[in-house]
Each structure stands twice: as C-alpha cells, then as structure tokens.
Amino acid sequence: MLVSEFTDHVPGWRIIAEPAALDAAPWPAGSHVVRISSDDAYVIGSVEPTVPPDPHAIVTPELGFSMAAVLDVAALAEQHIEWELPADRPALAQGQIAGVPAKLVLHADGSTQLLVACAARHELEGRLA
C-alpha cells in the first residue's frame, strides 16, 4: 500500500490574484495553502475564503480534487515518479505520477498528501495498486 483511501471532492478554495497579493494574503487558521503557480493559490480545508488585497482577484470554490495520504513517499517515488522530489519542506510538487497528472503536498512534519483530479482518481488508484 503506497497511499491511503482517497477522499473525493475535498473542500477548498481556488484563488487567482496578483502574486504579490497572494503573498500578502492572511490565510485562515485551519487551512493549508499550496501555490499551484505564483498567481494561483489552492486553499485546502472547509474554511471561510480569504480575499487577497487585489480588486481583480477571483475566489471560487474548488471541489475538483481527490486526496489521499501517502504512506511511503520513497516507495511511491521509486516506483511511479520519474522526476525529482523537492528537497525542502513544506513544498508542492506537480507532475505525472504513474503517468497521471497529480500533485504531492509535502508537509513540514514529514507527512505527504497526494492530490489528483477527481476524474482521474480511479485511473491513478488502478495504476498504484
């Protein structure tokens, strides 16, 4: 077993805004924020959305991801990931895992979560099994 059971439609928010505004945003307690790109933040958790200081910011619910806990990061990387994982924590790593577009949320405490689009969850589960 490389990963735990998946949870579909993880509650969260997607916030598109100026990079500087996202850098300055006060993220709510109880949420975990990953930066998909400099202008794109994904707030994981059922919390009130943050509106960053950018009048053109887009704040929208993001329910499209499935999430699982990675039980053995080293084995997952060895068997299914061609690219190198980032060395520092916390970090977000994005790319194909077992040939499926996915993301790894690497937490500071050493734990790791796997994110995949809900539509691709069964495909990825099948390939990791």
Add this chain to the structure above:
Amino acid sequence: MNEFVETLLDLPWQTCDPKPAYDVVIIGAGGHGLATAYYLATRHGITNVCVLDSNYIGSGNSGRNTTIIRSNYGIPESVRFYQHSLELYQGLEAETGSWIMHSTKGQIWLAHSVTTARTEQTRALMNAACGAQTDYIGPDQIKARCPQIDLTGGGRYPVHGASYHHEGATARHDRVVWTYAQGALRAGVHVFQHTPVTGLVKDGDRVTGVQTPRGTISAGVVLSAVGGHVSTVAGWAGVRLPIRTHALQAFVTNAYAQEFAPIVSSNDLVFYVSQTPRGQMLIGAEYDRQASYRTATSYAYLQACSAKATTMFPFLSKLRILRSWAGVCDVSTDFSPILGHTGVDGFMLSTGWGTWGFKAIPAAGEGIAELIATGTPPPLIAPFGLDRFANERAMADPSSAGTR
C-alpha cells in the same frame, strides 16, 4: 547506397563529373526528384537533366515512410490527384518492367463514434463521386476482411463501422526509388549522389543555377524536391513558405506468421497498421507536435503508439518491436502539397508532402515534368500552387492524412 544492393541493381550511373549547365537541375534524389526526372525524359524527351542528392538516392523520406498508397482524401482536388497517382502506381511495373512489389490490399478506416462514422460515410460518398472506389462498411464486413480486429476496441473504442478504400495498396519504397532512378539514368539523366546543394545562383530576381562542392551548375529551371529542409532551400531564393517541419516516427515488429490482409487506420485513435511483405507489422501514428528537424525516435512514442495498436489488435502484444525510425516531414499549413511556380523565375517546388508524399510520387513527378516541359501546370496539380495562399484558395484538408 549499400554496395551489395547496388551490385544487384542495374543502375547505369554516369561516370562523368557534373556538366557546367543543364536544362533542369533537381535538388533531392528521392522518389519525387527521380520521378520528375524520369517523366521529363520519357514523356517529354527532356534528358539534359541533373538530379543531386546530399546523400544516397532515397536516403531521405523516401526511405522513411510507411509505403501506403491510397486516394481517399477529404477534398475533390486531392482525391483526383491521388487517384491518378494510385493508377500510375498500378501501371508502373508494366510501364518500366521493374518489380516494385505493388500489392493491392484495401484500406479500412475505422470509426469509433457516431460522429466519426458520419465523417467516414461522407468520405466514402465524396471519394466515390471523385473516382476513388470507397464504401462504408459495417462491423461484420470489417471482421470478415480483418479477423484479427477486436471490434470492442478493448471495451473503450467500439468499432461502429469504417470506410473501405478498395484500391488501397502498398509498394516497396526503395524499389520505387530504384525504378525511377533506373528509368531516368537509362534515358541519359545524370544523378549525382553525395553532392549537396549549398546555395542557389541568382541573376537579379531569377534563379540560374545551384552551388555545390563540385562546382556551380547552371540550370534553366531549378526544382526543389527536397524533404525536410525545403524552407532553407526556398530561403536561398527569397521565397517564404507555409511549411513547418515535423518529425514522424514509425516502427516494425518481428514477423507475424499469419496473413494480415488490409491496411487498417483509425480516425479517433490516430494510428495505422499494415503488414510488410516480410510479415512484419508496420505501425505508425501522428507526427510530433513541435516543429523539429531531429530524426530521433523515442520510447514515449513507441509506448503510446503500441498502446493504441494493441487496443484494436490484441495479437500485436505478442510481437516485439524490431526497428523504429523517424523522418522529417514538411507539413504545409493547409495540409496540402505545394507544387510548381514560386513567383521566382527559374525556381520551382515540389513540397508540402507532409505525411502523404510516398503515394504522390508518380502523379507529382508526372505533373511537375509537364509543367517544366510546357510552362503550364496541368489541371491535376494546378490547384496546389504556392499562390493559392495569397489568392484565398487554400486547400484545407486536415482530416485526410492517416496521421495528424
């Protein structure tokens, strides 16, 4: 060329150096360049012709294609042109007395959805109306012609039907090149291998010859019949082309002992498969998206292409890939060839052959030869002039290549 092969062929090479001047100089001794020389000599008596190649004859895309001959295209002008080419291929052995291993197999073009089924029905009707014998057939008839097919497509790509192109055929690519080379050489045409053209000679706006390491050669007409590097050659003449160069890969497996009779393509999956005379299964798919001049092959391509092919033909998974290769294709922005005048006096083109060049060799050679001999493009190639882009008569035919 391989010396052993050369001893088996009767190719009467000239022994002289290139003359200082010819009526016609053709750059590129592949199928297209040699066919043009052959038809200039045999149809029009023009033998003061020189064909130059940077490597050996047929070493470019003529040696890197998948040898399919068909005429089931998407627009009437193309269907008529390729149908004429297909008929010239059918008669080439009788005309030249030389064996090109021509084999009529029939081509099945699969549809895996209602939408594509409609596309294939339209194709069948349009092709039949333009003289290319094509019918729409159902799954039972497909299975009868090709028992190896999995009609469920692995459960994901069910076969709804197919257009069946009766005269679809294959021929041995090097034999086609050698046949045209032999015919041209016998008629007195000069063919120089390992003689790269490094530039064009211009007199004002007119192209008057070519530069080579063996000296400058003057020419009444210079024809570029190169594959892959036409933008460079046209650039020397100051002609900008609607051409992007892409690499196209293909591969063969080890021999399959059973007969695999037809050529099978899939419009939705984008791959095609046929059996070579040696029994090997020849498989290809789409060209690489990015423009590239690199003829390297990749495992990613083999993997993706094999996955498609084994989905429809489970027996392929028991075979092994023997060899893979890539060619660089000049793909025009409207997916049709570019033939004839360029707007620069003394400089003509036969290009834009993309992934559809092998089947066009006889008709393009014959048409360009007539254009050079008479100064007027014959009706079959006239729609494919470079001026069509400025005249808003682009020949958009993106769905007709077996590969995209």
Add this chain to the structure above:
Amino acid sequence: MLWIECPNCGSRPFEEFRYGSVFPVTPDAITDLDARNVDYAWMQDNIQGVTLERWFHESGCRRWFTTKRDTTTDQFLPLDD
C-alpha cells in the same frame, strides 16, 4: 529522454508538456498590407536552429511559459543567454 524546465515546477519529462507555437514574425521587408496579412496567416519561419516558443505544462501547474529550443537537437535552452 528529453526534459523540459518548467519555470514553476522544475525539470519534468517532455511528455508532461504540450507544444504551443513559435512567435510568428512577419519580415519588415514585406510592406504591402495584404502581403503582410497573407504572411502572418500562413507563412512560417520554420527555423533550423534556436527558436523562441510557447509551451504548456499540461500535467503540472497548467501554465504557459516561454522557452528557447534548438530544433535540430530538441534541447531546451534557458531564456537568458
């Protein structure tokens, strides 16, 4: 295997990306407006060498970026050199 440096995600295998286009450049020497339109719509530089082009990291951050590539080797080159 070919690798591409995504400015956002780092080095990833070629298969994760989608090719966009080169930057079309109509030569200044073409001055006639109609001819410029024809050139813009259809003609290609088709450079044999280093090109400047757009790529899309489809399997990762899903962002477009600009990169240089040598079309004779398919090697990707850093922008600033």
